[in-house]
Amino acid sequence: xxxxxxxxxxxxxxxxxxxxxxxxxxxxxxxxxxxxxxxxxxxxxxxxxxxxxxxxxxxxxxxxxxxxxxxxxxxxxxxxxxxxxxxxxxxxxxxxxxxxxxxxxxxxxxxxxxxxxxxxxxxxxxxxxxxxxxxxxxxxxxxxxxxxxxxxxxxxxxxxxxxxxxxxxxxxxxxxxxxxxxxxxxxxxxxxxxx
Numbered sequence: 001x002x003x004x005x006x007x008x009x010x011x012x013x014x015x016x017x018x019x020x021x022x023x024x025x026x027x028x029x030x031x032x033x034x035x036x037x038x039x040x041x042x043x044x045x046x047x048x049x050x051x052x053x054x055x056x057x058x059x060x061x062x063x064x065x066x067x068x069x070x071x072x073x074x075x076x077x078x079x080x081x082x083x084x085x086x087x088x089x090x091x092x093x094x095x096x097x098x099x100x101x102x103x104x105x106x107x108x109x110x111x112x113x114x115x116x117x118x119x120x121x122x123x124x125x126x127x128x129x130x131x132x133x134x135x136x137x138x139x140x141x142x143x144x145x146x147x148x149x150x151x152x153x154x155x156x157x158x159x160x161x162x163x164x165x166x167x168x169x170x171x172x173x174x175x176x177x178x179x180x181x182x183x184x185x186x187x188x189x190x191x192x193x194x195x
Contacts, residue, residue, distance in 0.1 A: 024155055072150050080161055087165040097166050101144040102177055109141025110134075110185045131191055138185045142178055144170045 023030065042049050055062040087094070117130040117137070125133065146167050153163040 083161040084165055087162045094166055101170055106142040106181050110138055113137030134189055135191045142181045146171055
């Protein structure tokens with residue numbers, strides 16, 4: 001912020017605040033409405049999801065892939081690819097993200113799932129079902145979110161180039177770390193993985 005603008009703000013006693021759009025302000029409401037609409041369509045108009053499920057390639061839903069691309073593409077246009085080099089000059093955020101995604105999160109998710117599915121809800125959930133829930137939680141906990149990172153970065157006015165580097169690093173780590181972590185955590189729980 002330049003000094004003249006700062007002086008004007010000090011004299012008037014007003015602080016300049018970033019305005020968020022109507023859509024961004026009520027994002028939680030829109031998400032809830034979309035969830036309700038999706039459940040209602042699945043319940044009352046099952047022909048729609050049945051038709052959409054036919055459009056897939058290599059077990060990937062084409063409509064979902066197109067919608068995710070439409071969500072991410074506008075944010076990618078804002079990335080100054082020349083500034084990606086500068087992201088390596090600030091390694092703290094990248095280190096925190098990497099450590100959280102690959103050292104803290106998978107094991108924390110496993111621990112929380114184990115406590116809830118095998119101890120707290122033991123009398124409510126059959127043993128085989130709790131094992132399946134635990135396996136699902138392990139798969140979820142070991143997989144870092146990559147696509148939505150761009151959305152949250154955009155909504156919080158983050159640095160798109162730095163976000164791109166973080167996502168790229170996590171995507172590279174997925175290639176060699178996801179499977180060993182999942183096999184290790186499921187092995188501890190004696191979950192048989194048919195591979």
